[in-house]
Each structure stands twice: as C-alpha cells, then as structure tokens.
Amino acid sequence: MSSKSIRTPSDLAIHGAAPAFASPVHVGRPNTGGRERFMVLAAEMFERGWLTNNGPMVQELERRICDQLGVKHCIAMCNGTIALEIAVRALGMQGEVIIPSWTFVATAHCLYWQGITPVFADVDPATHNLDPASVRRMITPRTSGIIGVHVWGRPAPVSDLQDIADEHGLALMFDASHAFGCSHQGRSIGSFGRAEVFSFHATKWFNTFEGGAVTTNDDELAEKMRLMRNFGFVHFDKVIHPGTNGKMPEVCAAMGLANLDAMETVLASNRAHYEHYRRALADIPGVRLVAYAEQERNNHHYVVAELDEAFPVRRDQVVATLHAENILARKYFWPGCHRMKPYADLFPHAGLVLPVTAAVSERVVVLPSGTTLPGGTVDTIGDVLRVLAQGT
Numbered sequence: 001m002s003s004k005s006i007r008t009p010s011d012l013a014i015h016g017a018a019p020a021f022a023s024p025v026h027v028g029r030p031n032t033g034g035r036e037r038f039m040v041l042a043a044e045m046f047e048r049g050w051l052t053n054n055g056p057m058v059q060e061l062e063r064r065i066c067d068q069l070g071v072k073h074c075i076a077m078c079n080g081t082i083a084l085e086i087a088v089r090a091l092g093m094q095g096e097v098i099i100p101s102w103t104f105v106a107t108a109h110c111l112y113w114q115g116i117t118p119v120f121a122d123v124d125p126a127t128h129n130l131d132p133a134s135v136r137r138m139i140t141p142r143t144s145g146i147i148g149v150h151v152w153g154r155p156a157p158v159s160d161l162q163d164i165a166d167e168h169g170l171a172l173m174f175d176a177s178h179a180f181g182c183s184h185q186g187r188s189i190g191s192f193g194r195a196e197v198f199s200f201h202a203t204k205w206f207n208t209f210e211g212g213a214v215t216t217n218d219d220e221l222a223e224k225m226r227l228m229r230n231f232g233f234v235h236f237d238k239v240i241h242p243g244t245n246g247k248m249p250e251v252c253a254a255m256g257l258a259n260l261d262a263m264e265t266v267l268a269s270n271r272a273h274y275e276h277y278r279r280a281l282a283d284i285p286g287v288r289l290v291a292y293a294e295q296e297r298n299n300h301h302y303v304v305a306e307l308d309e310a311f312p313v314r315r316d317q318v319v320a321t322l323h324a325e326n327i328l329a330r331k332y333f334w335p336g337c338h339r340m341k342p343y344a345d346l347f348p349h350a351g352l353v354l355p356v357t358a359a360v361s362e363r364v365v366v367l368p369s370g371t372t373l374p375g376g377t378v379d380t381i382g383d384v385l386r387v388l389a390q391g392t
C-alpha cells in the first residue's frame with residue numbers, strides 16, 4: 001500500500017525518497033478471479049485421469065467460447081504463438097505477409113519461423129492500428145496475406161482490410177491476442193477475416209496459464225487446424241495430414257473455465273481502474289489516455305498513456321521514475337518489430353516507411369491494472385506524472 005505523498009520532485013524515489021510501494025506493482029499481473037472454481041475442476045481432472053488430448057474440459061471451453069463470441073468453431077491450442085503458426089499454415093500463406101510492426105514480436109515470428117517474410121506496414125496515430133493506405137503500399141507480387149492486429153483490444157480496420165484482401169486475392173486473418181471480450185460494430189471479435197487468433201497467456205485479460213485458440217466460421221479450415229494441432233491424427237493409428245503438437249492440456253482448460261465464470265468481476269474491476277485513471281490523469285498537460293469507442297465493448301486490460309511533445313520529460317525517464325517507486329509500467333512494442341532481430345538486419349531501412357510506428361513507440365507507457373492492483377496505485381501514478389509535468 002502506498003504510504004507517501006508525492007507533491008514535489010524531492011518526494012520521488014528517483015531523488016532518494018522511499019519508494020511508494022514496498023514490492024513491485026507489475027503491468028500484466030494475472031487475473032486469477034476463478035481460483036476456487038479452478039481447484040474443484042482440477043480435482044475432477046485427477047479423478048478422471050484424463051490430462052490432455054482433447055479432454056472434456058478443452059471441449060467444454062471451446063463450446064463456451066463459440067457461444068460467447070458467436071462463432072462456429074474454436075480450436076483451443078497450447079499458446080497463442082503456435083495458434084498463429086497453425087492458422088498461417090492452414091491458410092496457405094507464403095512468400096510475403098503484411099503485418100504491423102507495432103505489435104508483439106510473435107506476430108512476425110510466426111511467419112519467419114516457417115520461411116515467410118513479414119512485411120511491416122505503418123499504423124494510424126489515433127488508433128495504433130494498421131493504416132490501410134500503408135498496407136496497400138506494401139503489396140507486391142509475392143504478397144499472399146495480411147494479419148491485422150486488434151491492438152489494445154480495439155478493432156483493426158476490419159472492412160478496409162477485407163476490401164484490400166478481396167481486391168488482391170489475399171488471405172486475411174487477425175491476431176486477436178489483446179481482444180478477447182471486445183467488439184467491432186457491436187459484433188464480438190472472433191469471426192472476422194478467415195480466422196482470428198487469441199492468446200490466453202497469463203498476462204492476457206483472459207488466461208489459461210499458457211494457451212490460445214483459433215476461431216473461424218470456415219468448416220474446412222477448422223477441420224484442417226484440428227488435424228494440424230494433433231500431428232494429423234484422425235484415429236489411434238491413422239495420420240492423414242502433416243501436423244505439430246498444439247494441444248491445450250486439461251489443467252489449462254480448467255483455468256479457462258474458471259476464469260470465464262469470473263469474467264464479469266474482472267471486467268468490472270478493469271473498468272473501474274480505467275475510469276479512475278481517466279479522472280486521475282485528466283488535468284495533466286501532455287498526458288493522454290488512449291480512449292475506447294463508447295459503442296464498442298473493450299476488456300480494458302490495457303491502460304495506455306501517450307505522452308505528447310508538450311510533456312517536459314521523455315518517456316524513458318517517466319518509466320524509470322515509476323520503476324523507482326516500484327510501479328513497473330512498461331513501454332510495450334518499443335522499438336517496433338522492424339528494429340528487432342532478425343528483422344532489423346533483413347530490412348535496415350524499414351523505419352523510413354514507418355514514421356508513425358517510430359513516433360508512437362517513443363510516446364507510449366502501459367500502466368498497471370487488473371484485479372490485484374494494490375489500492376493507491378492509480379493516485380500515486382497521477383501524483384508522479386503531475387510532478388514530472390511541472391518539469392524538473
């Protein structure tokens with residue numbers, strides 16, 4: 001619990017005062033709202049003696065996700081990255097695939113890992129999502145697909161990307177890792193493009209420890225991905241397709257079922273933190289909270305502040321100042337995939353066509369939220385930013 005008040009620069013831990021929190025307050029602390037339910041389900045799993053291989057809890061989780069998202073098929077997987085790899089392969093992507101550079105690096109790796117070249121397009125400064133005009137400029141005769149990312153759970157420009165894909169005969173899928181429980185034009189994320197991929201990693205809004213899923217309305221594609229997830233097996237001894245091991249174990253599905261039950265509580269807590277941040281940061285010049293469209297559903301898992309040119313302290317200094325208070329705010333996606341290996345070597349000049357990505361990646365701070373956020377965190381962050389905004 002925060003105990004000190006921060007009114008002047010000398011109150012800051014970076015200048016020698018005691019930190020506001022005795023132990024670290026992280027971004028991405030897991031939401032473990034369904035703990036008791038999980039224990040019951042885990043006990044049932046041991047009774048049953050069925051630990052993995054498309055067990056009853058995986059099947060139930062898939063059914064419940066289909067119902068919740070209004071999509072025909074959900075194929076649960078061991079993590080979001082393998083789910084991306086399997087979806088990319090099932091869609092027959094090859095050559096070049098256009099993605100944003102402003103994303104978690106797995107969106108790029110899932111392509112490169114299987115010999116496909118990720119080509120980075122720029123984003124819209126207002127939404128942080130793919131800029132369709134930039135996507136158009138990146139199309140070459142080798143382009144086979146586009147992966148849109150719903151960054152911060154805000155929908156990518158779905159219909160513009162669909163138009164581009166249709167015009168050029170490209171496969172379109174979405175990395176929806178941030179977007180479980182979010183909507184586009186009132187419809188749940190999960191059934192746009194040919195397929196959408198979720199991550200259920202512990203740091204995500206809805207978690208299964210490690211896990212992920214692909215959702216689609218395409219029967220044939222779903223069947224293919226089910227085969228690929230399990231080495232291509234159709235029966236004990238019969239393999240009819242190349243595949244890998246993408247299976248979700250039962251213990252992870254148990255966590256998923258428990259967390260689905262707790263979802264409304266987690267959402268209410270996230271929304272309250274987000275509203276609190278809005279009030280606490282509203283009067284600080286040069287700080288803007290990334291806003292969400294009122295008419296869409298968002299999980300409010302990511303509280304994203306952007307520092308504009310008016311803010312007198314650089315973003316890295318802001319992050320360092322918060323870290324000194326034991327508030328582990330994060331930069332996120334900095335410096336962009338195109339500046340990470342191996343992509344920085346492959347495309348040394350990519351930055352020339354990604355000016356918005358470069359600018360946004362210098363301005364963003366992701367702030368802690370979630371059900372386990374210690375009391376006082378939001379107000380302390382407001383106090384730190386207010387002191388920094390005065391200049392030091």
Ligand SMILES: *Cc1c(COP(=O)(O)O)cnc(C)c1O
Nearest residue numbers: 079080081104106177199200201
């Ligand atoms: C978390 C994440 C992934 C990877 O998911 P894992 O489950 O950790 O493998 C991919 N893309 C984005 C945008 C993510 O945030």
